[in-house]
Amino acid sequence: xxxxxxxxxxxxxxxxxxxxxxxxxxxxxxxxxxxxxxxxxxxxxxxxxxxxxxxxxxxxxxxxxxxxxxxxxxxxxxxxxxxxxxxxxxxxxxxxxxxxxxxxxxxxxxxxxxxxxxxxxxxxxxxxxxxxxxxxxxxxxxxxxxxxxxxxxxxxxxxxxxxxxxxxxxxxxxxxxxxxxxxxxxxxxxxxxxxxxxxxxxxxxxxxxxxxxxxxxxxxxxxxxxxxxxxxxxxxxxxxxxxxxxxxxxxxxxxxxxxxxxxxxxxxxxxxxxxxxxxxxx
Amino acid sequence: xxxxxxxxxxxxxxxxxxxxxxxxxxxxxxxxxxxxxxxxxxxxxxxxxxxxxxxxxxxxxxxxxxxxxxxxxxxxxxxxxxxxxxxxxxxxxxxxxxxxxxxxxxxxxxxxxxxxxxxxxxxxxxxxxxxxxxxxxxxxxxxxxxxxxxxxxxxxxxxxxxxxxxxxxxxxxxxxxxxxxxxxxxxxxxxxxxxxxxxxxxxxxxxxxxxxxxxxxxxxxxxxxxxxxxxxxxxxxxxxxxxxxxxxxxxxxxxxxxxxxxxxxxxxxxxxxxxxxxxxxxxxxxxxxxxxx
Numbered sequence: 001x002x003x004x005x006x007x008x009x010x011x012x013x014x015x016x017x018x019x020x021x022x023x024x025x026x027x028x029x030x031x032x033x034x035x036x037x038x039x040x041x042x043x044x045x046x047x048x049x050x051x052x053x054x055x056x057x058x059x060x061x062x063x064x065x066x067x068x069x070x071x072x073x074x075x076x077x078x079x080x081x082x083x084x085x086x087x088x089x090x091x092x093x094x095x096x097x098x099x100x101x102x103x104x105x106x107x108x109x110x111x112x113x114x115x116x117x118x119x120x121x122x123x124x125x126x127x128x129x130x131x132x133x134x135x136x137x138x139x140x141x142x143x144x145x146x147x148x149x150x151x152x153x154x155x156x157x158x159x160x161x162x163x164x165x166x167x168x169x170x171x172x173x174x175x176x177x178x179x180x181x182x183x184x185x186x187x188x189x190x191x192x193x194x195x196x197x198x199x200x201x202x203x204x205x206x207x208x209x210x211x212x213x214x215x216x217x218x219x220x221x222x223x224x225x226x227x228x229x230x231x232x233x234x235x236x237x238x239x240x241x242x243x244x245x246x247x248x249x250x251x252x253x254x255x256x257x258x259x260x261x262x263x264x265x266x267x268x269x270x271x272x273x274x275x276x277x278x279x280x281x282x
Numbered sequence: 283x284x285x286x287x288x289x290x291x292x293x294x295x296x297x298x299x300x301x302x303x304x305x306x307x308x309x310x311x312x313x314x315x316x317x318x319x320x321x322x323x324x325x326x327x328x329x330x331x332x333x334x335x336x337x338x339x340x341x342x343x344x345x346x347x348x349x350x351x352x353x354x355x356x357x358x359x360x361x362x363x364x365x366x367x368x369x370x371x372x373x374x375x376x377x378x379x380x381x382x383x384x385x386x387x388x389x390x391x392x393x394x395x396x397x398x399x400x401x402x403x404x405x406x407x408x409x410x411x412x413x414x415x416x417x418x419x420x421x422x423x424x425x426x427x428x429x430x431x432x433x434x435x436x437x438x439x440x441x442x443x444x445x446x447x448x449x450x451x452x453x454x455x456x457x458x459x460x461x462x463x464x465x466x467x468x469x470x471x472x473x474x475x476x477x478x479x480x481x482x483x484x485x486x487x488x489x490x491x492x493x494x495x496x497x498x499x500x501x502x503x504x505x506x507x508x509x510x511x512x513x514x515x516x517x518x519x520x521x522x523x524x525x526x527x528x529x530x531x532x533x534x535x536x537x538x539x540x541x542x543x544x545x546x547x548x549x550x551x552x553x554x555x556x557x558x559x560x561x562x563x564x565x566x567x568x569x570x571x572x573x574x575x
Contacts, residue, residue, distance in 0.1 A: 100294035
């Protein structure tokens with residue numbers, strides 16, 4: 001079906017508007033991060049930097065005592081530690097669980113699956129106070145280990161649900177064949193199902209990393225200094241207050257956003273199927 | 283399928299259930315217990331006393347909490363409403379055939395992937411009262427006569443936060459609807475067109491039935507997230523100005539960690555949970571009917 005000229009023009013105008021609205025805010029962040037400090041407070045505002053200035057990035061990546069660079073790099077370390085640690089723990093416990101959810105059709109197992117899903121939607125405010133007391137009793141407040149433990153509350157229900165659909169997609173015959181050859185449940189899981197579902201499992205791990213990387217509420221309440229503050233908390237600190245260094249904040253924000261954005265672009269197809277099965281939330 | 287080999291599923295589930303019991307199950311139970319006490323954050327749990335329903339009675343008669351509830355509902359309805367509207371419109375747009383469509387679809391992932399905190403910081407910078415780009419653009423094009431403090435004015439602060447939230451989250455709705463549209467039967471469109479159905483009628487008869495179920499899931503999912511909103515508010519306004527953007531979750535945070543009244547904070551938290559639970563139940567029903575589990 002051919003479009004009329006008018007319809008065509010309207011369509012491209014709408015597409016242009018969409019591209020503009022999507023890119024403009026992020027482009028502005030990029031411009032702020034690359035502008036010399038004087039440009040940022042110029043009036044009237046300079047929309048194009050007078051020159052490309054990498055000093056904000058340099059300051060962030062420069063490790064010196066009591067500098068923003070130190071806070072940023074330690075935040076990066078803590079975010080990496082907490083995200084990777086929590087993802088590993090969650091994957092370890094949710095792979096066998098997901099397989100049980102996918103293969104056992106008993107009522108109690110299915111009911112458990114839905115409890116897990118409900119858990120995934122439970123507001124963090126419902127957990128935060130007891131978790132605070134728990135970490136305090138274990139002397140794990142303000143530690144990456146403590147964050148790894150509490151992040152499991154967010155990650156584990158997600159990975160269990162997501163990996164279950166990966167196992168659901170496997171054909172039954174292969175596992176049955178393995179069983180007939182005398183392989184036990186653990187062997188079948190380890191040598192047959194796991195390799196076959198590896199793409200789905202890897203995707204779950206990457207999304208789990210994203211979830212942990214974005215986490216803010218627990219990190220805000222359970223950490224107090226650079227020993228454990230994650231990137232999200234660190235850059236929120238940067239942005240607080242009136243007299244902030246806009247260029248530095250913008251650069252820190254962009255660097256923090258870079259890993260999840262790259263992962264999301266790489267995982268576009270999986271993201272969309274995850275969204276449509278309700279496995280990935282906003 | 284019948285399980286090859288015979289092992290109890292509970293052995294496979296046990297490690298996960300143990301962790302969930304520790305970091306979710308036990309905390310939920312303890313939050314419920316705390317809500318009936320006057321526990322304080324620093325006094326430890328030993329000094330807590332049973333106070334019955336006092337916290338709840340206080341919460342439900344506290345004008346500040348009720349106004350925080352109103353702010354939360356305002357935020358949730360407005361942001362989810364616009365996310366639905368723009369989500370559907372953009373999905374319909376990106377379902378059309380045009381050059382650069384693939385790139386545009388990829389672009390839709392960008393706001394979704396941006397961490398909430400980065401999004402909040404980005405919009406804070408855009409709204410910045412003295413040097414922000416929004417003020418600059420609006421005054422230099424003559425729309426506004428002078429700079430405004432978007433986040434500093436109680437009348438505009440919440441709407442400014444909503445806009446930032448919509449920008450980041452409508453792509454989720456759009457992606458879900460777009461995926462559904464690709465399953466829409468093309469020959470039905472053709473048939474409807476041959477029958478002389480106009481664009482609106484075609485949308486109503488062919489498109490809507492295809493996108494409505496997943497759209498509903500997306501709306502419920504977004505509503506749950508919107509009702510527990512905290513991060514974006516914390517970074518953009520800290521609940522201000524004059525409590526204009528203080529939401530329920532923010533109230534729990536302040537009561538517990540600034541005023542250290544944990545018992546009372548827990549009762550606020552439970553109220554948030556109860557409201558969310560209504561939607562979680564709806565969500566689970568939708569999912570259970572939506573796919574052959």
